[in-house]
Amino acid sequence: MSESxxxxxxxxxxxxxxxxxxxxxxxxxxxxxxxxxxxLELVQLFLVRAQHRDxxxxxxxxxxxxxxxxxxxxxxxxxxxxxxxxxxxDQQQGLFGKPYDLEVGSPGLDRPLTKKSHFLxxxxxxxxxxxxxxxxxxxxxxxxxxxxxxxACTLRLEGHDTPLALPYADIAAANVVFQFETPTPPxxxxxxxxxxxxx
Numbered sequence: 001m002s003e004s005x006x007x008x009x010x011x012x013x014x015x016x017x018x019x020x021x022x023x024x025x026x027x028x029x030x031x032x033x034x035x036x037x038x039x040l041e042l043v044q045l046f047l048v049r050a051q052h053r054d055x056x057x058x059x060x061x062x063x064x065x066x067x068x069x070x071x072x073x074x075x076x077x078x079x080x081x082x083x084x085x086x087x088x089x090d091q092q093q094g095l096f097g098k099p100y101d102l103e104v105g106s107p108g109l110d111r112p113l114t115k116k117s118h119f120l121x122x123x124x125x126x127x128x129x130x131x132x133x134x135x136x137x138x139x140x141x142x143x144x145x146x147x148x149x150x151x152a153c154t155l156r157l158e159g160h161d162t163p164l165a166l167p168y169a170d171i172a173a174a175n176v177v178f179q180f181e182t183p184t185p186p187x188x189x190x191x192x193x194x195x196x197x198x199x
Contacts, residue, residue, distance in 0.1 A: 014115050017168050023047055023095060027056060030089045031082050039063050040070065040078060043107045043114055054100040056086070059107040065121055070106050079104040109178035116168060119148035122176055129155065129166055129174040136164060142177060 013032050020028055024047040032042045041063045048055040060078060062070050083102050090096050113119050113127065128142040141164065143155035152167045 016114050057103045110175045113174040119153045126177040130172045131170045132172045
């Protein structure tokens with residue numbers, strides 16, 4: 001029997017904070033090494049089961065985040081590559097057992113933080129976190145990510161004197177909160193109110 005793609009292309013993969021299992025993990029083992037070769041990273045994977053046709057939804061971004069967002073051309077190229085790989089693995093492993101649709105997209109501006117390295121790269125940014133169990137009476141919180149350690153991250157919440165430590169193992173979901181910047185008018189901001197009136 002021929003070796004599967006993940007057996008012949010072993011790449012150490014950074015685990016998700018909430019590990020995948022079963023067929024979803026088998027799909028990840030196929031697609032993530034292929035994406036890495038092309039400078040892309042798997043951010044999220046959803047395997048949606050349906051009666052007649054399954055759906056594989058992948059969200060990817062560039063491995064080097066400061067090099068700009070992933071382009072439509074890159075997404076289309078990744079989709080073609082992964083479609084061929086998954087077809088081969090489906091024949092060898094029976095990943096799906098029935099027709100499926102592959103969707104490859106960008107995670108968007110409020111990008112998910114699904115791995116420890118994502119938190120490390122988001123230090124200083126505003127993030128929203130949902131936890132599996134209440135921490136300090138909260139199931140969800142939004143604040144500035146001030147530290148990303150080996151086992152936990154730390155958020156500074158508005159109105160709280162003490163930063164909040166959140167173990168990665170307790171994080172159900174997290175994402176960066178994109179903040180639109182208000183453009184400054186040419187010449188700088190003008191004072192407003194009575195004192196700012198021009199005569």
